[in-house]
Amino acid sequence: MATITVNGQQRDVSADPDTPLLWALREELGLTGTKFGCGVGACGACTVHLDGEAVRSCQVALSDLGTGKVVTIEALSPAQAKALHPVQQAWIAAQVPQCGYCQPGMIMAVAALLARDPDPTEETIREQITNICRCGTYPRIVAAVRQAAASVRT
Amino acid sequence: MSESENLVNLSRRGVLVALGIGAGGLLLGRSSALLAATNDSPASFGPMLSIGPEGMVTLVVPSSEMGQGTQEALARIVAEELDCDFARIAVLLPWADPAFSNPAARRQITANSMTVSGYFMSLRKLGAGARAMLIQAAATRLGVAVEGLSVRSGQIFGGPRPLSFADIAADAAKLPVPANPALKDAAQFALIGAKSPRKDLYAKVTGTATFGIDVAEPDMIIAALVLAPHPEAAFTVKGLEDAAKLPGVVATVPVKGGVAILADRFWRAQKAAQIVSLAVTASPLAGLSDENLRAGMQAAFDAVVPAPFPNIEFTTFPPKLERADKAKVIAALAATPHRVEAAYEVPHLAHATMEPICCAARLDGDGLLIRGPLQDPALSREVGAKLTGLPLEKVRVEVTFLGGGFGRKWGTDFVVIAIQAAQAAPGRMVKTIWTREQDFAMDQFRPAFAVRSVATLDTAGRPTAIHSRISGESIAAYHKKAPFPGFEGLADANAAAQLIYGAYAVPQKLIEYHKTDLAVPVGFWRSVTMSQNAFFAESFIDEMAFAAGQDQLAFRLAMLENQPRIRAVLEKAAAMIGWQPRKPGTGKGKGRGIAFSYADNSFCAIAVEVTVTGKTLKIDRIASALDCGLVIDPVSTEGQISGGIVFGLQAALWGEVHFADGRPLAKNFGDYRMPLLADVPPIDVALIPGGQHPGPVGEASTPVIAPALCNAIADAGASRIRALPIARTLEV
Structure with a gap:
């Protein structure tokens, strides 16, 4: 039994210690917004925040988590907040998602980027966001990130 | 249905109907599950539509939502005629039910870009019929004439006080469904064509959409x-x-x-x-490798006698009930000395949906x-x-x-x-x-194909005859279905249709398919037939323009005099990148290319600018123009075109499933490169809306980017690329 901190709560998780955080979130805690895409850390569909940094949760074993604080897409906009996180708002305004499967991971990656760089250049956005979107929603993502960044700064 | 409409249907849709178990005229059956899925006692207006006691409208969207936005589009079509409050229409995902069949496919299937066009009229009638029933019930309740009432945003006006749909739905649902309710004039459309965000976006950005x-x-x-x-x-x-x-x-x-x-x-x-x-x-697949795969396709050109196609001329649009006269084509090819010949190939492709x-x-x-x-x-x-x-x-x-x-x-x-x-x-x-590795290895791949084409040009440089032959595996054969019901023994049109575009006015055209049995699991891939044939067809036309020494756009337009919609998208896409007429192939490292594809009521052109430096390719910009008739959701439509280009770009640049030792080698994204944000060049999309009926969108742009790109590379002065992916030849 491991105790992990997810979305501000201490949660007891009975999964095997070598279970990737991705599967513990999805199957033990029912947090299915975090998606399985590749299992090798290549696609980013499973991106969550670990102590504020974007990590690919398929590459983090439960036993390696320690006291790290995990935030998933379900808690990106805190329950007490009335509105969605600026990145989520920008994603709707720019109408980014198509199938939507990769978007929670994409949004988590972008939110972490904006947390450490509130005004990223287009070049930074293109270099730093390396999640795969098979629907090819990329053309709208740069604009949406910049819109979200402007919103975060104000 | 007229004969010509019937044939248009057969040209692509017929294949699906055939593969998906014949037809079957399926009409309204009532689904009790809908009742359980909505309010306690909703008023039912057929199997898809109900109005709850609080006035909430619930629509079961009969198509599968896989990113193409048809949940939104179909809801708009119903709501447009129903005049409900669009904010108060809830959409449900479907279940298998004959009542949900797409009228164009005659079954409940989401494929072939035919959801919006297929359901368009039936869903308008559904919305308009419910609206007529609501007005009739209101008129009876109020003791006034129907003519004095109007509907706006879920409210019925004209009586002493407005009645809401909630007030009247239960009465209305008891009335007979009108067979031919009056439909709105397209000029009145407000939801159709609006730029408002899709209903499914909230769930998709909050992680609450259930995949x-x-x-x-x-x-x-x-x-x-x-x-x-x-x-x-x-x-x-x-x-x-x-x-x-x-x-x-x-x-x-x-x-x-x-x-x-x-x-x-x-x-x-x-x-x-x-x-x-x-x-x-x-x-x-025992012993299968890249080498013997290719050898098998090349050998088929000699070893496999092409079967006749169904008695439809696929090279014209709409398809005609006549076969090409092979003797005439061969004679025309022999008559002029100015021949253009080329051989092309494309590999197997994986689908790699993000959800394994x-x-x-x-x-x-x-x-x-x-x-x-x-x-x-x-x-x-x-x-x-x-x-x-x-x-x-x-x-x-x-x-x-x-x-x-x-x-x-x-x-x-x-x-x-x-x-x-x-x-x-x-x-x-x-x-x-399935793991991602299994998703790749046990995919039903887009088949590999090889093509040999020959054409002749007259003294003015205009093509007089084109003969294109294709070899590769038949999807229908792999799935053990006849390519057309009742047409056993005939060629599978999915492999070869539009290998030469019928739209081009060329006097003699002949397409032949040398079916190759490879036993590789194969299946449909976004844009189906066009996914390979747009590359072959539009590359070869471009080679003819080069041979004639004529500007690639002008060369095409000269053969498209009777195709105003194709001309319009080509001219628009060209203008978007500032196309200037000149001799092809003289770009000195800076090239521009153009190509198009078309289907029933959908025309898509792409123009590309590239820089080729030595062995390195840089894509400077991509511009696309689409005419898909009536546009229901322009923002989503643009997203389908730009996203479809990215999908096609992956295939053009890197897409290739290798085989060795009797198995596919692609294991994960590391072995099958995907474009990332940093890889995608600027993409501009222009819509040329018009008409009364929506056409296909989701697959329109995907097949066009490869030929546009390869045409631009040749225009830059680099060697023409005849085998995809481009990364075999150039670094990207």
């Missing part, structure tokens, strides 16, 4: 798989007993082409699966329940009935959101496996999840 992989039930079992390199392979299994002893493992089950390991958690099932190994004793293949199923006393990301719920239901021996009405199929489909989730191979896994644990939901 197939998210299906969950208490006490659910997860199945991981061990799969042979081919569904028909024979094999022996090692390690099953050890796997069965591992923590959490519930059962090990033989399934089609492999073994399923059932456990309480995915990770436990997967760990157990990893200690099981299959030793293949016989496989239809998955499907859940539960078999219990009530019957079989299948829940998953399905493009063909009707066929999945038939498969379920066949496998379990249950009558069709005991098989319920519920469609989740699809994390991408692109044709892969049209297949039912994974549904079969999911049902077999569920049969081993009666009473419990069993969710089968």
